[in-house]
Amino acid sequence: MAEHNFEPLKNDLLLRAAVGDRDFFTCCRSPEIACALTLLPIDKYDGLLDAAIIFSDILVIPQALGMVVEMVSGEGPHFPQRLKTPLATEDDRQYDEIMEKDVDVKKELGYVLDAITLTRQKLDGRVPLIGFCGAPWTLLSYMVEGGGSKLFIAAKTWIYRYPEESKKLLQKIADLCVEFLAQQVAAGAQMIQVFDSWAGELSPASFKTFALPYLRHIASALPDRLAELNQARVPMTVFAKGAWYALDELCESGFDVVSLDWLQDPAEAMRIARGRVTLQGNADPGILYGTKEAITATVEEMVMGFGGGKKGWIANLGHGITPLVQPEDLRFFLEEIHRIGGR
Template sequence: MSRLVNDTFLRALLREPTEHTPIWLMRQAGRYLPEYCETRRRAGSFLDLCKNKDLACEVTLQPLARYDLDAAILFSDILTVPDAMGLGLYFAEGEGPRFERPLKDEWEIRNLTAPDPHAELQYVMDAVSEIRRALDGSVPLIGFSGSPWTLACYMVEGGSSSDYRKVKSLAYSRPDLMHHILTVTADAVTAYLNAQIQSGAQAAMVFDSWGGVLSEEAYHTFSLPYLKRVVDGLIRENDGRRVPSIVFTKGGGLWLERIADIGADAVGLDWTMDIGRARALVGERVALQGNLDPNVLFAPPEVVAAEARKVLDSFGNHPGHVFNLGHGISQFTPPESVSVLVDTVHEHSRALRAGA
């Protein structure tokens, strides 16, 4: 087993006792950091940044140089998988990610195949290996992917969407084709995450960012079974250590108990559900990750600290909590607010343990 100085994050995911509540932030390496913006400028484009292992490593480590975070997360993008499927990812100025060849015709869907992650996505594996070397056992590295449903939304819509009309129309009118996309994509995501684990990722997270746009029945038809398919196929142990898995459906609080039953070690929560109530619902089944509203970070420092303490107090002095935001950090966040948040989580959670 490789040396790991701070394994608090991994132990919390496995619901083991920890000296403090670990914290990391979704999108913690991002545009709110001036140093990230400078590295991105040097890279020339977002995709060039993702595909350069040295620069991807550099931006992954930047937030850890500023803050006492308990985990690093690979710097990449969820759309690398459909890009490797041949859909032609590009980023249009002011429009976000787009695909040159979104899935429209039945023959295109039938021809969809899962890419070999060690061929088309080797640049991601190279970045994972480089980041692990640079971390030198200081904190764990999280690998990640988008969920099959979320990736399918982009693959059918061609980019972001306000109403998901195209992908929902396909799901309702041709469920056979929708299930084919999801099956192939789930297998691609599983292989992709396992390749990350084999390259050095010590935990795996699946972002189901758009699962919450579905009705309850549609979620249990088109999203949750494919999350389970991915989790069931993940490598569970590597380098002598358990590799925990986290699933996160934004807007999925209504289905929390069902999500907790798919076999992941932890479930991420957005900010719309009280984390204490969530813990009561899932019991001993999973750890929970979350769930401060990212916009709290625009408030004065004393409010940021108070809101962080509320989340910790609601969860209580129990094992199995990883502190995070309820979604990705905003690019407009003052970096100083993150310092307040991280320090408060560590200090208050230690005080909770001491007062037990």
């Protein structure tokens, strides 16, 4: 049989995927894959979604700071070497190394920026593109816990035993968030969102000390950094999951939109907000496991709670879509929002 002189394969991603050699962060680091995954829901639910959010992860910031993060099947994110203590020892200077690291966002997180630019081009103006990052408190929690947690023992140990060192790390992360978000806008993001997924693990007093100041810093510093990059200010959203007690403070934090989880009553949230911000939310993602009648009832309650579809509200789930949701049930939910909300 004659030999063939084929050109070397330049992209073997499909072949590696076929044998299981592709993980979550590999998808994040490939602009082409991240773009394709971002566009999937926009194409599938054409006309029902009003924005696309870039496929990425909040933990790319700890990675940029030099930490290894793995996605373990069935468990979620895992840090093989978590941040144990701010007190340097001969064998462990990780805290000092992170604090001393000068992160070049374009170099370390350029794959996210490239994905945003590619996706913005592929969207061709159909809907706006949202960029995002994790909030300082949530990222610190992951970095010191080594992954998700139920008790947050390590994170609570840090903020209560080493409060000053924790604040320095939180500020370091906040500054990196500002630069990362600014570069996302420069790359093509038309709106940004900050996810404080573990905000509800803090008491009201602790939230005001270890979370709110750094959210405020991001909201105030980002427009200035955008101006330095000759970029226009974009709308900014904050989602502090579980921090229902801080809604009034969040309305004064400098963000344009405050996203709510499903534990907050829409009508009460509107009363507290008093038109200072746009609210976003907040159906329980679990409703998508229910009947069509249950989905309709939830949408009706949500729309009426937020004022009957009037201005000042962005329809959304109160968190991400959970596993095993049927695509057609999500479609029905979106269709009901359009029907009942009177778009």
